Amino acid sequence: MIIMIAAVAENNALGKNNELVWHLPNDFKRFKSLTSGHHIIMGRKTFESFPKPLPNRTHIIITRQKEYQAEGCIIVDSIEKALEICPKNEDSYIIGGGEIYNLGMPYADKIDITRVHQEFEADAYFPEIDPKEWQLILSEFNEKDEKHLYDYTFQTLIRK
Template sequence: MITMIAAAGEKNELGKDNGLLWHLPDDFKRFKEMTTSHYIIMGRKTFESFPKPLPNRTHLVITRNKTYAKPGAVVVHSMAEALQISENDSQPFIIGGGEIYKMGLPIADKIELTRVHGTFNDADTFFPEFSKEDWRLISEVEHDKDERHKFSFTYETWVRKEWV
């Protein structure tokens, strides 16, 4: 099962200048719990936005740069190559950025989407639109604003309808 995991604003905003637009500690915790011990597929810019590789995950970095090499990254040059390398993982995760999500949408079986309740006009990266005709929402868990979270948000789990 190929899963895309993301946090996006009400208008599918993901980030700006290769960074996030919000700080949601509980969402980070959920991301860590879900992706630990799995392959995580990302673009070069997403990988370079991390201060260091995320522990207990295999980082597959898609880039067009044939000479790119970084410690902690398995460098690939296509989504197909990333999926081939991760084929023994029961649930590899596609974690971004925007272009990688666009590549992943046609092949993903599941979307774990944290819908951040706000709009962010200065965003420069977006999660791709997906058709509600092709996907079914199977779970929603709301999280209110609190002292650690400036925005309320909802964890949404979507599955491709053809698999349901």
């Protein structure tokens, strides 16, 4: 199954200057728990926003840079090539950024969203989720607290 996973603001903002504009520790824990042991597909800029490759995951990086290299990672030049590499009988995750989510949307079977209940100024956005194509099957609201500055909801959608 191809799954898109993201933390997304009310206005579909993802981040600015290649960084998240919020800090939600429970979202990081959920991301780690869902993606560990799987292939993760991302754009070059998303990969470069990490201090180092994420442990226990196979990184597939999409870039137009012909000579791009990243130790221990698979480099491809299209979403189609990235998806071909993923095991067909396992979950694989598209983890961003905005351009890669747009390219991946037609291929996704499922979307795991952390909806941050706030609007942010951003330069990367998640694509619109068409309610005619997607069905919400899980919604778990979380109130802000001392570690989370914003209310947020974990949501899972599947393609109809």
